[in-house]
Structures are given as structure tokens and as C-alpha cells.
Amino acid sequence: MAEPGVTSVSQWVGSGVPRFYLPLDQIFPQTNVSQLIVLAKDLKTREALRVTMPALLAQEFPEVRGRVKLLPNGPPVPYPVQFRVVGLDPLVLRERADEVKAVMRQNPNTRGVNDNWNESIKVLRLEVDQAKARALGVTSQSIAQASRTILAGSTVGQYREGDKLIDIVLRQPLDERNAITDIGNAYLPTASGKSIPLTQIARPAFTWEPGVMWRENRDYAITVQSDIVEGLQGATVSAELLPQLKALEVHWASSGLGDYRIEVAGAVEESSKGSASIAAGIPIMLFITFTLLMLQLHSFSRAMLVFLTGPLGIAGVAAALLALNRPFGFVALLGVIALMGMIQRNSVILIDQIEQDRARGVPAWDAIVESAVRRLRPIVLTAAAAVLAMIPLSRSVFWGPMAVAIMGGLVVATALTLLALPAMYAAWFRIKREPVVLP
Numbered sequence: 143m144a145e146p147g148v149t150s151v152s153q154w155v156g157s158g159v160p161r162f163y164l165p166l167d168q169i170f171p172q173t174n175v176s177q178l179i180v181l182a183k184d185l186k187t188r189e190a191l192r193v194t195m196p197a198l199l200a201q202e203f204p205e206v207r208g209r210v211k212l213l214p215n216g217p218p219v220p221y222p223v224q225f226r227v228v229g230l231d232p233l234v235l236r237e238r239a240d241e242v243k244a245v246m247r248q249n250p251n252t253r254g255v256n257d258n259w260n261e262s263i264k265v266l267r268l269e270v271d272q273a274k275a276r277a278l279g280v281t282s283q284s285i286a287q288a289s290r291t292i293l294a295g296s297t298v299g300q301y302r303e304g305d306k307l308i309d310i311v312l313r314q315p316l317d318e319r320n321a322i323t324d325i326g327n328a329y330l331p332t333a334s335g336k337s338i339p340l341t342q343i344a345r346p347a348f349t350w351e352p353g354v355m356w357r358e359n360r361d362y363a364i365t366v367q368s369d370i371v372e373g374l375q376g377a378t379v380s381a382e383l384l385p386q387l388k389a390l391e392v393h394w395a396s397s398g399l400g401d402y403r404i405e406v407a408g409a410v411e412e413s414s415k416g417s418a419s420i421a422a423g424i425p426i427m428l429f430i431t432f433t434l435l436m437l438q439l440h441s442f443s444r445a446m447l448v449f450l451t452g453p454l455g456i457a458g459v460a461a462a463l464l465a466l467n468r469p470f471g472f473v474a475l476l477g478v479i480a481l482m483g484m485i486q487r488n489s490v491i492l493i494d495q496i497e498q499d500r501a502r503g504v505p506a507w508d509a510i511v512e513s514a515v516r517r518l519r520p521i522v523l524t525a526a527a528a529v530l531a532m533i534p535l536s537r538s539v540f541w542g543p544m545a546v547a548i549m550g551g552l553v554v555a556t557a558l559t560l561l562a563l564p565a566m567y568a569a570w571f572r573i574k575r576e577p578v579v580l581p
Contacts, residue, residue, distance in 0.1 A: 145194075145195075145198075147183050147193070147488045148180060148181070148182060148183075148187075150181045153178045153179075154176065154177050154178075157170070157175065158170070158177045159483060165217065167220050168219035180195075188212075193372075196208065196209070196509070205206065211466040215539060215540040217412040217415075217416075219409045220258075221368060221369060222375070222408060222409050223252060223369075223383070224381050224408025224410075225387060225406060225407060226363050226366075226405040226406075226407040227239045227364045227403075228360065228361045228402065228405060229361065229362055229363070229402035229491065230356065230361060230401055232362050236364065238394065238402050239257055239259070241390060242366045242387060243255050244381065245386050245390060246383060247383060251378075251379045253368060253369040253370060254368055255366065255367070256366075257364050258354065258356060258364065258365045259354055259356065262351060262352055263350065263352075264348055264350055266346055266347075266348060267348075267349050268289060268345070268346055268347075269344060269345045269347055270285060271342045271343050275344075278333065278343065279332050279334070280326075280333075280343060280425060285330060285340065288330050288340055289325060290316070291313055292313070292314050292324065292325055292328045293325070295311035295312055296311065297309045297311055298310050298311070314327070322346055325341070325346050327501070328340040330343070376410065377410050380408070380409075384406065387404045387565060413471060416559075417472065417475060420475060427479075435486070439490070439494070439497075444493050447489070447567060447570055450540050451486060451559060452485055453487055454554070455478075455482075455485055455558075456553035457554055458553055459477075459481070459551040460550075461554070462551070463520070463546055468543040469543055473540065473543050474543035477544035477545070480545065480548060483547050484548070485555040485556075487522045489559055491521060492506045492513060492563055492564070493561070493563075495513040495516065496510055496564075500530050506573040507568070507573055508575070510567055511564070513564075514563075517560075521559065522556060525552050525553070525556040528551060528552055529548075532545040533545075533549075536549065
């Protein structure tokens with residue numbers, strides 16, 4: 143490429159890039175696809191190329207559907223917005239998918255709406271007179287073999303050259319198979335031992351069929367997909383489209399097409415799978431956490447107080463992610479779960495100090511206030527150390543949301559732990575300040 147800042151370009155024609163790393167979304171071999179890997183000299187140049195190349199592709203190759211995207215970090219998803227239309231009849235399903243595409247094109251945040259069945263292609267089919275074929279003793283296998291030999295050729299053997307095996311293909315010369323009428327030159331053996339022209343029992347005809355047909359759980363499925371405008375997430379646009387598509391699905395059911403349905407696919411589906419895997423282990427995690435708190439604090443009330451401080455950092459997580467424009471995805475969710483453990487650790491330190499002071503005979507109110515003051519420095523220092531350690535990680539594309547979630551949540555939770563937890567302790571155990579007796 144002549145674009146400035148491009149170090150190298152690797153191109154594959156007829157197939158996608160081999161899977162050189164796990165999250166790569168692979169493209170199956172097709173005659174109408176090509177994929178390129180463009181390596182920029184730095185991140186700034188890469189971002190500039192990502193923004194300018196779509197317009198360049200549309201200008202230089204208007205008949206091509208070109209896309210520019212970065213190598214993903216999560217599960218391989220072809221498009222950020224995808225909806226799967228599932229049904230039984232391919233022809234009716236294509237009409238339903240066109241309706242879904244029309245709804246998606248009306249949304250101003252979608253770009254390049256298409257589907258994974260591609261456009262219909264023209265194919266040559268033989269309309270066989272089965273009654274005449276049976277009368278002459280011609281089988282469907284012999285018809286298929288004769289037509290394949292004429293047009294594509296039949297493999298009759300292999301030739302070894304070094305460490306490679308090359309097929310030996312028997313077929314007609316190009317000038318004898320280049321037109322549709324040439325199929326009449328094929329002859330079929332009959333039961334009597336004679337040969338008859340193929341056109342005597344079969345008629346060639348052109349027709350249209352889908353370029354690719356996908357299935358989902360044994361049903362036909364068309365995935366309608368699109369890119370999105372700059373600055374938005376696929377989940378946001380999918381949430382905007384979902385009510386309209388559900389209304390369309392209800393309209394199908396009222397029209398007698400209840401067997402056809404719309405399912406959310408793409409990034410939203412993959413994210414929900416990851417979240418579901420975490421949610422499956424949350425009850426066990428909460429039980430083990432509470433059990434350990436009970437063993438350490440020897441009191442249900444104190445363990446419950448510490449347990450309730452876990453969600454105190456949610457406000458800080460939301461504020462930090464919004465301020466730095468980071469998505470709340472699978473990695474950020476892991477950060478929130480880890481954050482709960484950090485918050486409860488600080489709460490255990492404070493609660494334990496209060497109990498030690500009360501055991502030494504310090505009045506309960508004074509023990510709460512003095513423990514909060516004495517534990518201010520170690521709690522703040524440990525929280526600050528954790529926040530500062532996350533700063534280098536916050537620039538990472540993959541781990542950045544997790545680091546930002548921990549940083550924002552820990553800052554807010556530390557302040558709330560020192561301010562709200564003493565008040566919660568006093569309210570839980572109904573501790574009041576003793577009146578000062580003047581001499």
C-alpha cells in the first residue's frame with residue numbers, strides 16, 4: 143500500500159487469514175473473498191488508517207463490501223451487531239430476514255447491513271424425467287457422474303510428485319464444455335448396454351439458490367449483521383433495535399408465521415455466555431466468602447457488616463468507566479468481583495480494631511471513632527498502593543477496563559468504608575454516644 147505509515151501488507155485471496163492467534167474470526171474459503179493484514183508503524187498511525195481506510199475502499203472499489211477492523215481481544219465475532227432469524231422454510235426465511243434488514247437500515251447507528259447467506263447465485267440444474275430414466279434403466283448416479291465428467295471432471299487417479307499427491311482429473315476439453323448446450327454431448331449407459339444422450343431424459347435449466355445456507359439447532363438460520371458508527375458499542379445498538387425486532391416477531395406470529403423467530407447473536411450473545419459462566423459460580427463464591435468471614439470474626443453480625451460493604455465500590459466503578467469511556471464487559475466484571483474482596487479486607491481490618499479496643503475496656507463509641515482514626519493510614523495506604531499499581535495496566539486494550547473498574551471502585555469504597563462502616567456498626571449494635579458528665 144502507498145499509504146504513509148504502513149510497514150507491511152499480507153494478502154490472502156479466496157480465503158481468510160489462517161488462525162495465527164485464538165480470538166481471530168476465521169473466514170471460510172470462498173471464491174469471492176479476500177483478506178489483508180495491514181501492519182502500521184505505531185498506534186497513532188494504526189488508528190488513523192482505521193478511520194480513513196473505509197472511505198478509501200468505498201472510493202477505489204465501490205462494488206466491493208470492504209471492512210476495516212482491529213484484531214479482537216474477546217471471542218471471535220464477525221460483526222458488533224448481529225440478529226439470528228431462525229425458521230423452517232429457506233424461501234420464507236429469506237423474506238423474514240429482508241424485513242429484519244429493513245428495520246436495521248432505518249437505525250442511524252448501523253452501517254453496512256447484510257446477512258451471512260450472501261446474495262443468491264445462478265446455478266445449473268438438471269430436470270430429470272424419472273419415468274423415462276427408469277424405463278431405460280438409467281440411474282441417478284450415472285446421470286450425476288456423466289454431468290460431472292463433462293463440466294467439472296472426475297478423479298481417476300493420483301500422481302505423486304515428491305511429497306505431494308496431484309489428482310488426475312478426466313474431463314472434456316474446454317471448448318467442448320464451455321457452453322450450457324455442451325452438456326448434450328454427454329452419453330449415458332442404459333440397461334441394454336447402449337448409450338443415449340443425456341438430453342433425452344434430462345433438461346438443463348438455470349435457477350437461483352442461496353450462496354451459503356447456515357443452520358442453527360437443525361433449523362435454517364440467517365444472521366443479519368451490521369457495523370456501527372464510531373464511538374458506540376455493539377450492545378448499545380443491539381438494545382436499541384431489540385424492541386422493534388420483537389414487535390416484528392409478534393407481527394409474524396399474528397400472521398401465522400409463529401415458527402420464525404429472532405434471536406440476539408454476535409457480541410451480546412458471546413458476552414452473555416461469559417457472564418453466565420461467572421454467574422454460575424457466584425453462589426458458591428458468596429457462601430465461601432461468608433463462611434471465611436464467620437471463622438475470622440466469630441460473629442454473624444460482624445460478618446454480615448463486612449459482607450454488606452462489598453458493593454460500596456459500584457458507584458466508583460460506574461463513574462470511572464464513564465469518565466474514561468471504557469466498556470463494562472467480561473473483564474470489567476472480573477475486576478468488580480476482585481474489588482469486593484479488597485473492600486471486605488479493609489472492612490475486616492476496621493471491625494477487628496474496634497473489637498480489640500472494646501475488649502481492652504474502651505467505651506464502644508470511643509472505640510469506633512478511635513479505630514477509624516487509627517486505621518485511616520494503613521487502609522488508605524494499601525488502597526493507594528493498589529490503585530497506583532493499576533495505572534500501567536489501565537492502558538492495556540484487554541485488561542484496561544478491569545484496571546479502571548478496580549481503581550475507581552477502590553477509591554470510592556475506601557472513603558465509604560472509613561465513613562459509612564463506623565456508622566453502620568453503631569447503628570447495627572445500637573451504640574449511642576454517652577453524655578459527657580461535667581465535674
